[in-house]
Amino acid sequence: MLTPHAIGIILPSSNRVVERVTRSILDELPGIDACFTRVPYAGHPPDGYDMASFRQAAAMLAQARPDVILWNATRGALIGFEPDRRLASALEEETGIPCTTTALATVDYLTRRGLRRIGLVAQGDDRDGQRLKQTFGREGIEIVVGHNLGIQDNFEAARVTPEEIEDHALRLAAAARLDAILVWSTNLAGHRLAGRLPSGLPIPVLDSAAVGIWQALPYVTTANA
Structure with a gap:
């Protein structure tokens, strides 16, 4: 129907x-x-x-x-x-x-909820990570800490397991005081982590897709x- x-x-x-x-x-x-x-x-x-x-x-x-x-x-x-x-x-x-x-949706989502201090699990290399820190910063969102996976072939991002993404997210949560962790590639399988980290840390994990x-x-x- x-x-x-x-x-x-x-x-x-x-x-x-x-x-x-x-x-x-x-x-x-x-x-x-x-x-x-x-x-x-x-x-x-x-x-x-x-x-x-x-x-x-x-x-x-x-x-x-x-x-x-x-x-x-x-x-x-x-x-x-x-x-x-x-x-x-x-x-x-x-x-x-x-x-x-x-x-654009992510900037709106973070801004409306007052989530300003962000940890980023990102697909690209360190140069891309620095660029994201700048561009998000101009939108009033601070990338406090990030893990850049160094993946340039977009298809390869889909091979990263949810367990690997969770490990990166947990390390970010331990490294700094954050409002949220953002999995930044719609080809990374971060949706399973949406909500709070399994460890019980009170930090929401947001999947970009x-x-x-x-x-x-x-x-x-x-x-x-």
Whole structure:
């Protein structure tokens, strides 16, 4: 039976995690579906996006009439958040459908909850980690401490086990006073750790792929009203 409402999701071509996380969340929310399409992971300019691929992806999703379109990827933080704002605005103008991104959704989520001191488990190398510290800092969010996994091949991030991610998160929690720990790649399997660390430490662990979905849900709620 066709569900009345849906989230349209654009994800990177090499991602193996976003669809699983989306299904696990939406399985608890009857009446909301998800539609997926992909864009190439590589080939974007260093300071933005290959807009042609996104326009095509959004146009195809629009044919399924979702209530919102979400770019569920974390690239926007690495390149400074403004390209994501331009991307969301352009796709919304072309499709007439509200559009957001995981990077923008995460800033909004953290800011609204007063989560300012963050530990980051991130996919890239130390240079990427320093860049994320700067870009998040400009949004009023301090990356206090981070573990950078040194993974540049996006597909390889999906091979990192939840147990490995948990180990990194626990070490971050022990290293500094934090408001939250953020697993920063939608191709890292951090969703199982959502909530609090198994050790009982009172620090929420936020999975980037899940945060994108959570922040898209109010658009569907509005459509239902």
